[in-house]
Amino acid sequence: NKNPYMDAIYNSSSADHPNDSSHLAKISFDETEYNFPAIHEGDTVVHSFKFKNSGNARLLISDVNTSCGCTKPLWPKGFIRPADSGFIEIKFMTKDKPGEQEKIITVVANTKPNTTELLLKGYVKPKNSR
Numbered sequence: 001n002k003n004p005y006m007d008a009i010y011n012s013s014s015a016d017h018p019n020d021s022s023h024l025a026k027i028s029f030d031e032t033e034y035n036f037p038a039i040h041e042g043d044t045v046v047h048s049f050k051f052k053n054s055g056n057a058r059l060l061i062s063d064v065n066t067s068c069g070c071t072k073p074l075w076p077k078g079f080i081r082p083a084d085s086g087f088i089e090i091k092f093m094t095k096d097k098p099g100e101q102e103k104i105i106t107v108v109a110n111t112k113p114n115t116t117e118l119l120l121k122g123y124v125k126p127k128n129s130r
Contacts, residue, residue: 025082025110026055029118034090036122041098048087049118053080055111063108064088070095071103071120090120098126 030050039045053059059080064073074089090105105118 023057024055024112025053025057025059025080027059027061027107027109027111027116028052028054029116032117033119033121036092036120038123038125039094040125041094041096041127043094043124045092045094045120045122046089047092047120048089049105050085050087052085053082056082057110058082059109059111061088061107061109065106065108066090067104070097071105073105075107088118090118092120094124098124 028051032049034047034049036045036047059082060078061075061080064075066073070093072091072093074091076086080086088105088107090103092101092103094101100123101121103120105120107116107118108114109116
């Protein structure tokens with residue numbers, strides 16, 4: 001079960017220039033935190049975090065981890081060229097999740113450092129408060 005992208009992650013273009021930080025993919029988000037408006041339990045929050053590869057090497061997002069199974073990420077597979085943009089879409093299902101919510105989303109990519117954290121937060125009104 002070998003991931004064909006793993007070689008690219010471990011041997012990204014920085015392998016050719018190990019001490020040259022100018023040859024790096026860099027992920028820059030328009031925002032790293034999204035505060036959703038109060039919603040009712042059972043509703044779904046969908047938010048797209050826009051990013052750009054502001055480095056000068058190809059960017060590869062290898063994984064997007066969430067702090068809860070109720071939060072599903074969708075991200076571009078394959079390389080993102082320098083100066084190109086993309087979106088990481090987060091779906092948060094609020095069933096059985098009343099009250100204040102904070103979901104941490106960890107983006108794993110061939111960047112330095114190799115993780116970037118995003119935050120989705122807001123208030124879910126309990127079912128019985130309709």
